[in-house]
Amino acid sequence: MEQQFDSATLGMWVFLLTEIMFFGGMFCAYMIYRNMYPAAFASTSKHMEPFWGATNTLVLIVSSLTMALAVRAARLGQQKALQILLLLTIFFGLCFLGVKGVEYHQHWVDKNVPLIAGHWDYSNSEEFPNQAQYAKQAQILFCFYFFMTGFHALHMVVGVALMLTIFFMARRGKFNASYFTPVEISGLYWHFVDIVWIFLFPLLYLIGRTKEMM
Amino acid sequence: MSTVLQDPQTVAETPNYLNAEYGWRSWLFTKDHKRIAILYIISITVMFFLGGIFAGLIRVELLTPQGDLVNSDTYNKFFTMHGIIMVFFFLIPSIPATLGNFFVPMMIGAKDLAFPRINLLSWYIYIAGAIFALAAVVMGGVDTGWTFYTPFSSTFSNTFVITAACGVFIAGFSSILTGLNFIVTIHKMRAPGMTWGRLPLFVWANYATSLIQVLGTPVVAITLALVGLERAFHIGIFDPAIGGDPILFQHMFWFYSHPAVYIMILPGMGVMSELVSCFSRKAVFGYPFVAASSIGIAVIGFLVWGHHMFVTGMSMYASLYFSLLSFLVAVPSAIKIFNWTATMFRGSISYATPMLYAFGFIGLFTIGGLTGLFLATLAVDVHVTDTYFVVAHFHYVMVGGMVLAYMGGLHFWWPKMTGKMYPEGWAKFAALLVFAGFNLTFFPQFIAGYLGQPRRYHAYAPEFQVYNVLSTAGATILGLGYIIPFIYFVWSLKYGAPAGNNPWKAKGLEWETTSPPPTYNFETTPIVTEEAYAYATHKKEEHVG
Amino acid sequence: MHSAPSVRTLVLVWLTLTIMTIVTFEVSKIEMGEWNIVVALLIAFFKMMLVILIFMNVRSESPLTKLFVGAGFFWMVLLLGQVAIDYISRSWMPEGKMW
Numbered sequence: 001m002e003q004q005f006d007s008a009t010l011g012m013w014v015f016l017l018t019e020i021m022f023f024g025g026m027f028c029a030y031m032i033y034r035n036m037y038p039a040a041f042a043s044t045s046k047h048m049e050p051f052w053g054a055t056n057t058l059v060l061i062v063s064s065l066t067m068a069l070a071v072r073a074a075r076l077g078q079q080k081a082l083q084i085l086l087l088l089t090i091f092f093g094l095c096f097l098g099v100k101g102v103e104y105h106q107h108w109v110d111k112n113v114p115l116i117a118g119h120w121d122y123s124n125s126e127e128f129p130n131q132a133q134y135a136k137q138a139q140i141l142f143c144f145y146f147f148m149t150g151f152h153a154l155h156m157v158v159g160v161a162l163m164l165t166i167f168f169m170a171r172r173g174k175f176n177a178s179y180f181t182p183v184e185i186s187g188l189y190w191h192f193v194d195i196v197w198i199f200l201f202p203l204l205y206l207i208g209r210t211k212e213m214m
Numbered sequence: 215m216s217t218v219l220q221d222p223q224t225v226a227e228t229p230n231y232l233n234a235e236y237g238w239r240s241w242l243f244t245k246d247h248k249r250i251a252i253l254y255i256i257s258i259t260v261m262f263f264l265g266g267i268f269a270g271l272i273r274v275e276l277l278t279p280q281g282d283l284v285n286s287d288t289y290n291k292f293f294t295m296h297g298i299i300m301v302f303f304f305l306i307p308s309i310p311a312t313l314g315n316f317f318v319p320m321m322i323g324a325k326d327l328a329f330p331r332i333n334l335l336s337w338y339i340y341i342a343g344a345i346f347a348l349a350a351v352v353m354g355g356v357d358t359g360w361t362f363y364t365p366f367s368s369t370f371s372n373t374f375v376i377t378a379a380c381g382v383f384i385a386g387f388s389s390i391l392t393g394l395n396f397i398v399t400i401h402k403m404r405a406p407g408m409t410w411g412r413l414p415l416f417v418w419a420n421y422a423t424s425l426i427q428v429l430g431t432p433v434v435a436i437t438l439a440l441v442g443l444e445r446a447f448h449i450g451i452f453d454p455a456i457g458g459d460p461i462l463f464q465h466m467f468w469f470y471s472h473p474a475v476y477i478m479i480l481p482g483m484g485v486m487s488e489l490v491s492c493f494s495r496k497a498v499f500g501y502p503f504v505a506a507s508s509i510g511i512a513v514i515g516f517l518v519w520g521h522h523m524f525v526t527g528m529s530m531y532a533s534l535y536f537s538l539l540s541f542l543v544a545v546p547s548a549i550k551i552f553n554w555t556a557t558m559f560r561g562s563i564s565y566a567t568p569m570l571y572a573f574g575f576i577g578l579f580t581i582g583g584l585t586g587l588f589l590a591t592l593a594v595d596v597h598v599t600d601t602y603f604v605v606a607h608f609h610y611v612m613v614g615g616m617v618l619a620y621m622g623g624l625h626f627w628w629p630k631m632t633g634k635m636y637p638e639g640w641a642k643f644a645a646l647l648v649f650a651g652f653n654l655t656f657f658p659q660f661i662a663g664y665l666g667q668p669r670r671y672h673a674y675a676p677e678f679q680v681y682n683v684l685s686t687a688g689a690t691i692l693g694l695g696y697i698i699p700f701i702y703f704v705w706s707l708k709y710g711a712p713a714g715n716n717p718w719k720a721k722g723l724e725w726e727t728t729s730p731p732p733t734y735n736f737e738t739t740p741i742v743t744e745e746a747y748a749y750a751t752h753k754k755e756e757h758v759g
Numbered sequence: 760m761h762s763a764p765s766v767r768t769l770v771l772v773w774l775t776l777t778i779m780t781i782v783t784f785e786v787s788k789i790e791m792g793e794w795n796i797v798v799a800l801l802i803a804f805f806k807m808m809l810v811i812l813i814f815m816n817v818r819s820e821s822p823l824t825k826l827f828v829g830a831g832f833f834w835m836v837l838l839l840g841q842v843a844i845d846y847i848s849r850s851w852m853p854e855g856k857m858w
Contacts, residue, residue, distance in 0.1 A: 007328045007402040013824055014394045017831040018432045024835035025436035025466055028842055029451070032462050035846070054784045058777060065773040068814040072763045115447045136450060137457045143449045147440075191815045198806045201780075202799035206787035401823065429834050465842045516837055520845070531848035535841075 005181050012185040016192045019155075023196055026151065030144045030203070033137075038208075040137035044145070045208035047112050049103065053205035056099045057197060063092030064194045071187040074170075074180035082175065082183070086167040089190065093160045100153050114139040115146070145204055152200060155193045162186050230633070230730040245330035246733055248631070251316035253337050254307060259700070261303040261344060264351075266693065268296035273655075273686040281673035289672030290357035291373065295350075297360025302382050303344055305616060306389055306474060309481030310396070310427075311340070313623045314420045316631060318396060320724035320731065321414045323405025323740040328398040336391040343385030350378040359670060361471070364452035364463040368444040376445055379438040386431045389477075393427030396420055405723070407742030414722055414746050415504050419484025422508035426473045426480075426515065434470035437463065461526055468519035476515040478612055479579075480508055482619030483550055486575055489622050490554045492720040493569035494561025497747035500553040507546035514543040524595050533592055540590035547583050551576060566718070567641040571622030574649045578614025582607055585660065600670075603663030606656045614652055621648065621699065628703065629717045633729040634710030640702050647695030654688025721747055762819050772813045779806050 034041040070085035107113055111121035120142075122135035166186050169175065175183060227233060231248045234240075241249055271292045275283040284292070315333065319326055327333050350356050356378040358367040367375050400421050404413070440451055441463070450456025452463045491498045498504055520528060520536030554576060563569070585607040589595050598604065629635050658681035663669070667678040674682070716725040723740055724731070783802040787795060812818040817828055 003402055007398050010401060010824065010827070011329060011394060011398045013827050014397050014428055017827060017834075018390050018394070018428050020831040020835055021429055021838070022432035022436050024838050025433040025469075027835070028466065028839050029440065029462060031839060032459065032842065032846060033451075036459070037457070050784060050787070054780060057780045061773060061776045061780065064776075064810060064814050065769060068764070068769050069766065071816075072766070072769070075763045114449060140450050140457055143443075143447075143451065147443070188815055191810050195807050195810055198810070199800075199803050202783055202787070202796075202803050206783065206799055207796050209787055429830075433838060461845070462842075465845065469838055469842075516834070517841065520841070529845050529848040529852065531851060532841075532845035535844060 005184070008181045008185050009188070012188045016188065019192060019196075023148075023151070026144070026148050027199070027203075030141075030148065033140055033144065034208075037134070037137040037141065040134035041141055042208045043134045044138045044141045045205070047107070047110065048145075048205045049106065050205045050209065052099055052103050053201050056096050057201045059092050059095050059099065060194045060197050063089050063096070064191055066092065067187050067190045071180070071183055074175050074183040075177060077175075077177035079170065079173070079175075083167060083170050086163055086170060090160055090163045090167065093156055093163065093190075097153060097156055097160070100149065112142060113146070114142050148200055148204070152193065152196055155196070159186075159190050159193050162189065228728050229732060230728060231733045232632075232730050234733045243334070245326070245334060247315050247319055247326050247330065247333055248731065248733075250333050250337055251312050251314075252631070254311040254315060254340070257337070257340065257344065258304050258307055258312065261299050262696075263700075264348075265296050265299035265304055266696065268292050268299065269689065270693065272296060273689040275672055276674070276682045277686050279674050279676045279679050279682075284672065286672050287357055288355075290359070290670070291355035293670055294356045294359050294378075298347060298356070298378060298382065300612075301360055301474070301478070302385050303340075303347060305478040305612060306385075307340060307392070308478075308616070308620050309485060309623065310420055310423055310477075311336075311388075311392055313416075313485065313620075313627060314396065314423075314481060315392070317627065317724050318417055318420055319399060319403070320727065320735050321417050321722060322400065322403060322408050323723050323736065323742060324399065324403040325734045325736070327395045328403055329395050332391050333395055336388045336395070339391065340385055340388035343381045343383070343388060346377055346381030346384060348381075350374040350381060353377065361467065362438065362441060362463075363467075364441060364444075364460045365454065365458070368441050368452045368463075369448070376442045379442050383435050383438050383442075386435045389427045390431050393424035393431075396424040397428065400424075405740050405742055411502075412742055412744075412746050413505075414484075415487035415498060415501065415508070416481075416484035418505040418508045419480045419487070422512040423477050423480045423484075425509075425512045426477050430470040430473040430477075430516070433466060434474075437466040437470070440466075461523070461528060464523050464526060465519070468522045469516070472519035472522065473512070473515045475608070475612070476511050479547075479616050480511060482575070482616040482623075483508065483547075485619045485623035485626070486550070486554060486572055488720075488722070489568045489572040489626055490557050491747040491749065492626070492718050493564050493566060493572070494558045495564075495749045496557050496561040497745070497749055498553060499556035499559075500549075501746065503549055504553050507549045510546040511543065514539065514546070518543050518590075521590050521595070524592060525599050537590055537592050541587065544583060544587055544590075547579075551580055551583075565642075566625075567636075567638060567645055568622040568626040568718075570642060570645040570649075571618045571625065574618045574645070574652075575615055575622070578610050578618065578649075578652065582610030582612075582614055585610065598663055600668055601663035602659040602667045602669055605669050606659035606663060609656045609659075613656070618648065618652075621645070624699075624703075626718065626720075627724075628706070629713030630724060630727075630729050630731070632707060632710070633713050634706045635713045635717065636699075636706045636710060637702050640698060644695050644698040644702075647691055647698065649695075651688050651691030651693070651695050655685050655692050656688070658682070658684040658688075721749055764813055764816065768813060772809050776806050776809060 066085045066088040070082055070089060073081035073085055108119055111119050113119040120139065122132060122138055163186065166183055169182065231246055241253065244250060271284075272289070275281070275289055275292070281289065315327070353374050356371070356373045356375055358371050358373070358375055362375070362379065400413075400417060443449065444451045444453065444458075448456075450458045452458040452460050454460060487498050487504060518536055518540045520532055521540045524533050524537075554572075585603070589598065589604060589607060625636060625641060662678045662681035662685075665678065667674050667681070713729045715727065715729050718725075723736075723742070726740070727735060779802055783799055786798055786802075791798065811828060817825060
């Protein structure tokens with residue numbers, strides 16, 4: 001059993017390694033382009049709402065707490081606590097996705113969605129009158145915003161589905177103090193998705209806010 | 215099961231993984247790593263011959279200097295499909311998913327891999343990827359080159375780039391899962407007494423390969439995803455007209471694709487250690503160095519990709535960095551060649567077919583590796599890049615190296631996997647055909663390339679014709695050298711002589727089981743007490759079995 | 760199997776992470792030029808280490824697990840760093856521009 005626990009945990013860590021490199025590729029491309037087009041980047045970051053980003057960060061952090069507490073409850077065989085904490089984690093995960101939905105909707109309304117015809121208009125905004133010249137470059141950077149947060153949100157959806165599965169397994173009494181491997185490895189996945197957001201938040205929302213657009 | 219009793223072996227057939235269950239369901243839903251290995255062998259053989267057909271078409275076109283067989287667009291599709299199929303659907307999975315899947319668990323004394331269902335999933339994902347790739351072929355092909363360079367692939371190509379990229383993306387996950395499975399298996403499932411220092415070098419090689427698969431493949435996945443998104447939405451990520459940077463694509467693509475070539479050689483090197491030791495009746499010389507060099511190649515392999523980009527506009531200083539490191543990465547490979555040679559020194563050499571392939575590997579890989587150093591030299595690369603010199607270089611390492619190792623491994627372990635021997639006479643003949651045909655195909659390409667014939671062109675200047683004719687003639691012989699083993703391997707399944715448990719009297723836990731092995735590999739978990747390759751020298755051969 | 764962190768530890772880490780999020784939010788409003796991104800990434804790095812070591816319990820994991828975690832980040836550095844050396848060193852050439 002111990003060998004299976006060890007194997008499963010190592011297997012999940014190796015999988016998370018692949019996820020690090022997957023997101024790493026996107027971070028790499030993003031890093032190059034934001035350094036290539038600093039002015040366009042400054043203009044795009046003014047269209048983000050740091051309040052929502054910060055809210056989401058706090059939501060994910062507390063979900064990581066409930067997740068860690070859930071794993072702890074599983075280790076100690078505390079069935080009720082485990083189920084409640086899993087539900088809380090799922091709830092916070094859904095909150096995150098909800099806030100993301102609100103943000104995406106706002107981008108849609110503001111015509112900051114470059115992939116869809118009719119919803120990308122970077123030329124006229126009284127708030128940022130000089131931004132039209134950056135439209136082409138901003139398009140690239142906005143696309144990265146959507147790809148990176150989109151892939152992250154996709155991973156959150158998978159995470160929520162995973163937690164629901166774990167919750168139902170817990171309800172059926174599958175876990176006890178000597179077998180809680182699925183809870184542990186799902187927890188690792190959940191924390192990883194949190195870590196990706198911990199980096200996405202400052203990079204996409206906070207940097208460049210104070211920069212002047214030339 | 216046949217009820218004909220004339221064949222004595224079927225009467226006395228012991229239970230093994232092949233006859234444990236029958237029916238297509240027992241194969242398609244199997245969790246047995248050995249059956250999954252067989253599924254992979256069949257799949258990659260199909261893809262190999264398909265890729266070979268495209269190679270044949272290329273060589274036929276290049277018989278004459280004019281582009282007279284097909285137009286340039288169609289020719290572009292030929293070399294693209296040849297590359298995509300051979301790289302992603304043959305070479306990358308080849309030894310790990312077949313011989314590795316079959317023998318890594320057995321070599322460490324385990325019943326199966328750590329995650330048997332993920333192993334099966336990995337095969338299904340491979341098949342899904344192959345279906346996408348085949349769909350791209352059938353619908354009309356892709357013409358971007360297997361390297362998918364932008365902005366041609368992302369903006370200008372009129373072919374089925376997204377379909378092909380999907381196929382590669384999906385196949386990448388198959389590769390990742392295989393690597394993940396091997397890493398956890400080798401760490402956690404070794405039998406008692408099987409320390410890291412006693413592992414067969416084939417296991418070390420597959421471990422190093424798995425590290426590359428896990429760390430590199432996700433990056434090419436995201437890169438191709440970006441190409442697909444760009445193609446679909448015209449965003450401008452890699453299109454210079456809208457502000458994109460094609461060099462960034464190349465950086466991200468080659469970050470994986472260079473280590474990928476080490477995925478495409480390390481397992482072959484692992485096979486080499488097994489073959490050379492067995493057929494020299496000697497332990498591999500310098501075991502710690504060979505093991506460490508596998509890891510060394512895996513790590514340094516991630517530090518050299520820029521040598522594919524020397525003439526693209528990359529900074530000269532970055533080129534210097536990558537050139538220097540490319541020289542460094544040759545060192546661990548050379549260490550292996552020296553160690554195998556030292557293994558053979560004062561060994562008791564026998565010339566069975568697997569050993570013939572091993573000899574071929576040593577010579578051809580050395581040539582391929584040395585010409586890699588030519589290419590790593592900045593000034594020389596400016597002259598020979600994108601010529602047939604490069605084509606010859608990588609075929610020497612990938613075909614002269616990996617494919618020969620794969621053939622050698624197949625012959626070596628065929629008796630264990632099937633319980634049957636292949637016909638040795640025909641096998642030796644085919645091995646010689648492969649060696650002769652290979653050299654005739656690719657050596658002239660070094661010369662043609664050095665003299666200036668560019669790659670990926672369907673027409674060329676008339677002064678190169680003689681080299682191309684020689685090359686096409688060689689390709690015909692080489693093709694024959696591949697077809698003959700295919701025929702006799704299939705033949706041997708029914709008519710081959712029974713192999714016995716250890717026809718080569720080789721060392722290794724896999725040889726201590728029946729041929730074919732039972733489903734759970736070992737009756738009881740073996741306890742390992744001797745070092746790897748404990749071949750007795752100057753003593754009477756121990757009785758094995 | 761492995762020791763679980765206490766409730767107190769987990770809650771303390773959570774509080775720290777929350778406070779650091781607020782800090783990074785507020786600090787981003789101050790114009791510091793190039794240092795904005797350095798500070799933000801340092802804070803993010805520190806938050807990540809807390810999640811890894813405590814929430815994911817890596818501090819009581821085997822050396823092997825720690826090695827794999829380290830390898831993951833090291834490899835991402837290899838990717839970002841080696842790509843960056845191309846772009847950064849372009850400006851060292853007479854007509855080169857950095858990005």
